[in-house]
Amino acid sequence: xxxxxxxxxxxxxxxxxxxxxxxxxxxxxxxxxxxxxxxxxxxxxxxxxxxxxxxxxxxxxxxxxxxxxxxxxxxxxxxxxxxxxxxxxxxxxxxxxxxxxxxxxxxxxxxx
Amino acid sequence: xxxxxxxxxxxxxxxxxxxxxxxxxxxxxxxxxxxxxxxxxxxxxxxxxxxxxxxxxxxxxxxxxxxxxxxxxxxxxxxxxxxxxxxxxxxxxxxxxxxxxxxxxxxxxxxxx
Numbered sequence: 451x452x453x454x455x456x457x458x459x460x461x462x463x464x465x466x467x468x469x470x471x472x473x474x475x476x477x478x479x480x481x482x483x484x485x486x487x488x489x490x491x492x493x494x495x496x497x498x499x500x501x502x503x504x505x506x507x508x509x510x511x512x513x514x515x516x517x518x519x520x521x522x523x524x525x526x527x528x529x530x531x532x533x534x535x536x537x538x539x540x541x542x543x544x545x546x547x548x549x550x551x552x553x554x555x556x557x558x559x560x561x562x
Numbered sequence: 563x564x565x566x567x568x569x570x571x572x573x574x575x576x577x578x579x580x581x582x583x584x585x586x587x588x589x590x591x592x593x594x595x596x597x598x599x600x601x602x603x604x605x606x607x608x609x610x611x612x613x614x615x616x617x618x619x620x621x622x623x624x625x626x627x628x629x630x631x632x633x634x635x636x637x638x639x640x641x642x643x644x645x646x647x648x649x650x651x652x653x654x655x656x657x658x659x660x661x662x663x664x665x666x667x668x669x670x671x672x673x674x675x
Contacts, residue, residue, distance in 0.1 A: 454604070484663060493566070493653055493666035494605070539604060548657075549595070549618060550664065552604035 453477045454542050456553035464561050469527040471556050473540035476521065480542040484550065485514060485525045488537045497538075498525070530560045566591075566656050566667035567636075574673045575644050583639040583670045587656030594637045595655040595664055596629060605653060611637060641672075649674045 455474045463469045471485075481502040486494035500507040500514045500523070507514050513526045527534055537557050541550040567586040575581050587594050592613055597605040610618040611631035622629065626644075631637040641648055651671050655664035 482661075486666075491668070493568075493655075493668045496663045496665060499663055541605075547618065548593070548610055548661070548664075549607035549621065550597075550605070551607070552597075554602070554604045 452554075453480075454540060454551045454553040456538075456540060456556050458556050459554075460557040460559070462559045462561060463530045465532055466529045469525075469530045469534065469558055469560065471525045471527075471538050471540075471558065473523050473525075473553055474521060475523075475542050477542070477544070477551075478521065479544040480551075481545055482543050483514070483516060483523050484541045484543075485512075486539045486541065487534075488539060488555070494539060527558075530558075532560050532562050534558060535560050566654055566665055568652075568654050568667035568670050570670060571668065572671050572673070574675060576675050577645060578643050581641040581644050581648070581672055583641075583652050583654075583672070584636045585639070585654030585656075585667060586636040587654075588658075588665055591656035591658050591665075593657045593659070593664075594631050595657075596637075596639050597653045597655065597666075599651045599653065599669075601650075608639075644672075644674050646674045648672060 484499040485497045488494045498512045516523045537555040539555045541552045594611045596608040599605045607621040609629045626642045628640045651669045653669045655666045657664045
């Protein structure tokens, strides 16, 4: 049972435009969410996180939105740059456990 | 390099052999996590350790797999009598406290012949 779902395997965006990556989850116990970026042959790099007590968190070009009622979160990248081309994973966890449940990833391609 | 260090980066084993994967956490981190990624899939949690203690091994297969994080030295993920299905990328992560974001190493790619 896939508790964290990223339904778009890939996304292409023009440089300078907004990239929106989506993630859905099924377990209402999740209270901490993260986004990671991964380049080929490298490990995931932490980008941004959000606790369930918030609905938005911003860090530079990256903003994560959380909609608890819809069990949905999204990552916005503005403006998108060619160096943002990578696979993006969302992950979730809940208090008392420190294991992350990862989605299957979305491959973002930013076109110059 | 103060990041999470994993070695080897690539490991080739024949069926039935043992694989030992090593992970040195970031400086100052005492929490270590192992994840496995199969092709075209997300990372799957395996085990969470602190120094000399296994905290959560709910993602570890019951047989052939073991993990340790001794008082001195790196964390080790050991796979005995490897089979073709063990071929995957194995990632280690570390954190300072259990509730801080985990930082990942570049992984060990295990291939079973």
